[in-house]
Amino acid sequence: MSRIFVVDDDHNIRQLISEYLKKDGHEVLDFASGDGLVDKVREEDPDCLILDIMMPGINGLQLLTLIRSFSEMPIVMVSARGEEMDRILGLELGCNDFLGKPFHPRELVGRVKAMIRLVEAHKNARPEALQPSIRIGNLSISPEYRKAVVDHGPELSLTFREFELLLHFARNPNRPYSREQLIRQVWDYDFLGDERVVDELVKRLRKKIQERGVGFSIDTVWGYGYKAAADPR
Structure with missing residues (x-):
């Protein structure tokens, strides 16, 4: 039985979501606010x-x-505002999926089940050895400590998803990826939303690495997607 936390200040929505999840066999704890949630x-x-x-x-x-900052459990965000920037920012900060209100509770339950199945599959898979730091251009990336540091400089300030995208490109230099492929690789989930979240994430990551003089670039592959390559030094 999976344990799921539901956090929403609207009692009716909280109760509706909880009832559907319980009918699907989940244990549910609900919260009216974020106080004490962490x-x-x-x-x-x-x-x-x-x-x-x-x-x-x-x-x-x-x-x-x-x-x-301490957990990679699946997180679904919901919002009544329906603004595109909410979705983009939520996905960039690390949520796995996003639903705008109103939504059908069955759709939410289906997405939750899919994410939990994926997590369980990863838990049952053969564990991988700790990966060493990755070097690309003048940048050193530590997957274990989730740090990216330019030579002789401070650590880059990256959001959860910015780091995931940076790490993926560093592991696969010069290989082009479509937006759909990046969503599957970076979100590790078949996200059903707008692929433009990838464009926004690339835009923000580009700005940060350019400002810090990072020795590789994220190039647009016109009509397809993106790739990263170390700059010649």
Whole structure:
């Protein structure tokens, strides 16, 4: 039985989501706000989190950032605002999927089940050895410590998803990837949303590496997607 946390300040929505999840065989704990949520996640390590963006006090995006600093559990964000930037920012900060209100609870349950199955498959797979730091251009990346450092400089300040994209490109230099492939590789999930989230993520990562003089570039492959290559030195 999977344990799922549902966080939403709307009692009716919280109750509806919880009822559908319980009917599907999940154990559900619901919260009307984010107060104390981070500590509760640390204590109980749920299998999935459903998180509303707009809440009084600490909001969903702030909670997402805090939780992603120590956990990679599946997170679905929901929002009544329906703004594209909410979706882009949520996916960039590390949520696995995004649903705009109103949505059908069965769709949410289906997406939750798919993500939990994927996580279980990874847990049952043969564990990989710790990977050493990766070097590309003048940048050193540590997958274990999730750090990216330019030679003789401070650590790059990257969001959860920016780091994942950077690491993927560093591991696969010069290989072109379509937006759909990047979603599958970087999100590790068959995201059903807009592929433009990839363009926004690449744009922000490009800006950060250019500002810091990182020795490789993310190039556009016109009509296809993107690739990364070390700059000649």
